[in-house]
Amino acid sequence: MTTSVALRSNEAPAGTGRRTGGADGSPSAPARRARKGTDVRTRVEIAVLAGPAVIMFVGFVILPVALAAYYGFYKWQGYGAPVDFVGLQNYTVIFTDPDFRAVLWHNLFIVIGSLVVQGPIAIVLALLLNQRIRGRGLIRVLIFLPYVISEVIVGTGWSLMLQSSGALNDLLQSIGLGGLRNDWLSNPDIALWTLLGIISWKYIGFAVILFLAGLQSIPEELFEAAQLDGASYWQIQRRITLPLLGPTLRIWAFLSIIGSLQLFDLVYIIWGQYIASTAGTSTMATYMVGNGRLSGNYGYGNAVAVVIFLISLVVALVYQRFVLRRDTAGALTEKSDR
Amino acid sequence: MTRKIRATAAIALIGATALVAAGCSAGSDAAGGDSGDGKVSMTFWNNSTTGPGKAFWQDTVKAFEAKNPNVTIKIQAIQNEDLDGKLQTALNSNSAPDVFSQRGGGKMAAMVNAGQLMDISDSIGSGAKSGISDGSFKAFELNGKTWAMPTNVDPEGIWYSQDLFEEAGIEGTPTTMDELNADIQKLKDKGIQPVAVGAKDAWPAAHWYYNFALRACSSNVLNKTAQDLKFDNKCWKQAGEDTKAFFDTKPFNDGFLTTSAQQGAGSSAGLVANHKAAMELMGAWDPGVISSLTPDGKPLQDLGFFPFPEVSGGKGAPGSMMGAVGGLSCSAKAPKKACTDFLNFVTTKSVQENYYKAFNSIPANKDAQSVVTEPYLTTVLKAYNDAPFVSNYLDTLYGQNVGNALNTSVVNLLAGKGSVSDIVSTVNQAAAKG
Numbered sequence: 001m002t003t004s005v006a007l008r009s010n011e012a013p014a015g016t017g018r019r020t021g022g023a024d025g026s027p028s029a030p031a032r033r034a035r036k037g038t039d040v041r042t043r044v045e046i047a048v049l050a051g052p053a054v055i056m057f058v059g060f061v062i063l064p065v066a067l068a069a070y071y072g073f074y075k076w077q078g079y080g081a082p083v084d085f086v087g088l089q090n091y092t093v094i095f096t097d098p099d100f101r102a103v104l105w106h107n108l109f110i111v112i113g114s115l116v117v118q119g120p121i122a123i124v125l126a127l128l129l130n131q132r133i134r135g136r137g138l139i140r141v142l143i144f145l146p147y148v149i150s151e152v153i154v155g156t157g158w159s160l161m162l163q164s165s166g167a168l169n170d171l172l173q174s175i176g177l178g179g180l181r182n183d184w185l186s187n188p189d190i191a192l193w194t195l196l197g198i199i200s201w202k203y204i205g206f207a208v209i210l211f212l213a214g215l216q217s218i219p220e221e222l223f224e225a226a227q228l229d230g231a232s233y234w235q236i237q238r239r240i241t242l243p244l245l246g247p248t249l250r251i252w253a254f255l256s257i258i259g260s261l262q263l264f265d266l267v268y269i270i271w272g273q274y275i276a277s278t279a280g281t282s283t284m285a286t287y288m289v290g291n292g293r294l295s296g297n298y299g300y301g302n303a304v305a306v307v308i309f310l311i312s313l314v315v316a317l318v319y320q321r322f323v324l325r326r327d328t329a330g331a332l333t334e335k336s337d338r
Numbered sequence: 339m340t341r342k343i344r345a346t347a348a349i350a351l352i353g354a355t356a357l358v359a360a361g362c363s364a365g366s367d368a369a370g371g372d373s374g375d376g377k378v379s380m381t382f383w384n385n386s387t388t389g390p391g392k393a394f395w396q397d398t399v400k401a402f403e404a405k406n407p408n409v410t411i412k413i414q415a416i417q418n419e420d421l422d423g424k425l426q427t428a429l430n431s432n433s434a435p436d437v438f439s440q441r442g443g444g445k446m447a448a449m450v451n452a453g454q455l456m457d458i459s460d461s462i463g464s465g466a467k468s469g470i471s472d473g474s475f476k477a478f479e480l481n482g483k484t485w486a487m488p489t490n491v492d493p494e495g496i497w498y499s500q501d502l503f504e505e506a507g508i509e510g511t512p513t514t515m516d517e518l519n520a521d522i523q524k525l526k527d528k529g530i531q532p533v534a535v536g537a538k539d540a541w542p543a544a545h546w547y548y549n550f551a552l553r554a555c556s557s558n559v560l561n562k563t564a565q566d567l568k569f570d571n572k573c574w575k576q577a578g579e580d581t582k583a584f585f586d587t588k589p590f591n592d593g594f595l596t597t598s599a600q601q602g603a604g605s606s607a608g609l610v611a612n613h614k615a616a617m618e619l620m621g622a623w624d625p626g627v628i629s630s631l632t633p634d635g636k637p638l639q640d641l642g643f644f645p646f647p648e649v650s651g652g653k654g655a656p657g658s659m660m661g662a663v664g665g666l667s668c669s670a671k672a673p674k675k676a677c678t679d680f681l682n683f684v685t686t687k688s689v690q691e692n693y694y695k696a697f698n699s700i701p702a703n704k705d706a707q708s709v710v711t712e713p714y715l716t717t718v719l720k721a722y723n724d725a726p727f728v729s730n731y732l733d734t735l736y737g738q739n740v741g742n743a744l745n746t747s748v749v750n751l752l753a754g755k756g757s758v759s760d761i762v763s764t765v766n767q768a769a770a771k772g
Binding site: 075077078079080089090093097159163164165183185186188270271272273274275277278279280290291293294295296297298300 | 429755
């Protein structure tokens with residue numbers, strides 16, 4: 001897909017050149033004026049079409065980031081303009097706060113856990129669902145369904161089922177596994193695993209759909225050729241399917257990592273405003289809200305926001321540089337050579 | 339031609355975008371004001387989202403509007419756990435409601451210092467002055483001025499089910515921690531969950547610590563700490579030890595950490611309302627909350643009250659109580675006459691009697707207190723009137739930042755995640771953030 005983009009942008013200037021300058025061998029004055037007119041027009045068009053998006057982007061993304069960086073240098077309760085400049089003090093407090101170190105660990109756990117749990121299961125499910133089996137459509141819908149349900153519904157539903165006297169514990173009791181009953185949400189030793197389980201349940205459908213789409217784009221001929229050459233099913237999957245699914249896998253992993261770093265709503269719904277850190281499920285985002293808005297420390301909260309932004313940015317850039325590079329070469333990294 | 343249309347459309351789109359962006363900043367100033375023709379409209383935020391409490395405020399506003407035809411008041415009820423944060427955001431962005439619930443303490447001090455509250459000292463009517471005790475007004479005084487009108491008093495103690503106590507063979511009510519612990523054991527032996535606590539909301543668990551602090555620390559220490567926010571007196575540690583010793587007896591309901599305080603039958607108030615737990619520590623708003631959660635939505639017939647048990651060896655005067663005065667503040671920008679008229683109206687005897695009936699808790703006006711008949715409320719009133727010292731809840735007293743950290747660290751202790759000394763260090767850490 002990416003190569004075709006590069007090709008197209010290579011073709012375009014060549015074609016234009018042939019039409020304008022190449023008509024009689026030498027560029028004539030009217031032709032040049034016409035091209036100049038087109039240029040201005042193109043620029044106006046670009047400005048007009050991109051304008052709203054640029055305004056929105058600057059107003060709602062760039063400006064808030066800049067303001068957060070500014071507020072982060074102040075002790076500020078949110079009333080009026082910030083006046084109490086404290087330099088980097090907020091940042092030193094962040095990095096010496098054991099609570100913040102804990103949330104970093106929780107986020108890291110979710111990032112790695114999501115990849116390790118969801119990736120293999122989703123690949124297996126996608127391979128299964130790529131076969132012609134009965135009820136395939138229904139199974140696909142069922143697997144994809146959790147992804148479509150809103151986070152609030154998912155959070156409320158699971159928190160009711162996982163309560164100490166909830167459905168899961170009752171189920172375990174009635175099938176004779178009463179010994180496995182647990183405080184799934186409030187036991188600090190397992191709450192993070194519970195969270196990982198809920199996240200995996202919710203987001204695996206998304207991974208499966210992505211992988212299915214990736215599988216569909218692998219040409220049938222490759223499989224046929226391999227089969228003729230006597231390759232076994234597993235050999236085909238390992239040598240053909242997985243390598244050709246690579247770009248899809250890498251993009252999915254990227255989305256999963258970013259999503260895990262930004263995790264907020266599920267935690268906030270299930271564990272509420274206060275006890276996520278006690279249960280050991282707090283994330284960088286819940287830390288920011290708890291220590292910023294809920295405590296009325298807006299300067300500190302903004303400093304936390306900056307730290308989260310930088311961490312996400314670094315992760316995203318490193319991933320793009322080292323993992324996604326071969327997929328995006330030509331499309332994102334550099335202009336195609338004219 | 340099409341291109342022209344497209345360009346026009348794009349320009350229109352840019353214009354619309356700019357308008358929307360501008361609207362975001364300009365449109366927020368919707369709160370109240372005098373529109374020039376003598377008509378005044380005000381917004382009013384409170385935390386009564388359901389049942390008789392919600393109806394009470396609607397009826398009260400209607401009655402006030404009937405008396406003052408030029409005033410309209412728009413009520414917005416916000417769930418209790420969301421009210422503080424939402425109010426703070428509104429105050430910060432200069433779009434505060436004209437009238438809103440006030441709890442005093444450090445939170446009120448922050449609003450006063452930011453110039454967000456109206457000084458109502460000169461507007462307190464004679465009815466309110468004579469009906470409401472000086473002690474209640476004192477809760478809303480700062481820098482020699484009054485910043486809110488008391489509407490109710492909410493002293494704290496333990497609410498219990500008389501039936502469940504009887505079932506467990508408990509006679510009378512405990513007055514010391516040893517007696518309370520013995521009663522808890524009796525309840526456990528009968529398979530009854532002794533104490534409900536809504537630790538998901540943090541503050542209900544922290545209230546146990548507040549009360550142990552009230553027993554361990556003198557009133558001077560409690561008030562001095564509100565000034566300097568330094569928790570270095572050793573009574574804070576003692577209160578932590580007492581709290582931990584009590585928590586270690588495992589007195590609470592199953593899954594207390596994910597139990598909320600007031601929402602639904604699974605909340606701590608709901609557990610008491612449905613006889614799933616024998617007692618809970620809570621302010622005097624609890625009977626109203628409990629009655630909204632009983633199966634038939636009526637007050638709990640066998641509800642009883644006893645003050646927090648005494649702890650031997652502490653510096654706190656015996657009989658001291660935790661308790662807040664609830665009130666209403668006007669924002670600095672509110673129309674002064676209409677707003678203070680409304681505040682005075684809420685304190686009149688008939689409205690205060692309706693308040694008591696709706697919330698099943700104690701009105702601030704002493705003339706209205708005479709209609710309080712429930713034995714549990716008269717017990718509260720007697721303890722309150724006898725108390726040598728009443729302290730505001732510590733999270734309110736010490737402000738949002740330190741209060742939040744204090745609550746969270748007590749929940750950590752409850753979950754077995756932190757030590758007693760962590761309470762003090764967490765609170766000091768919080769002070770560095772604000």
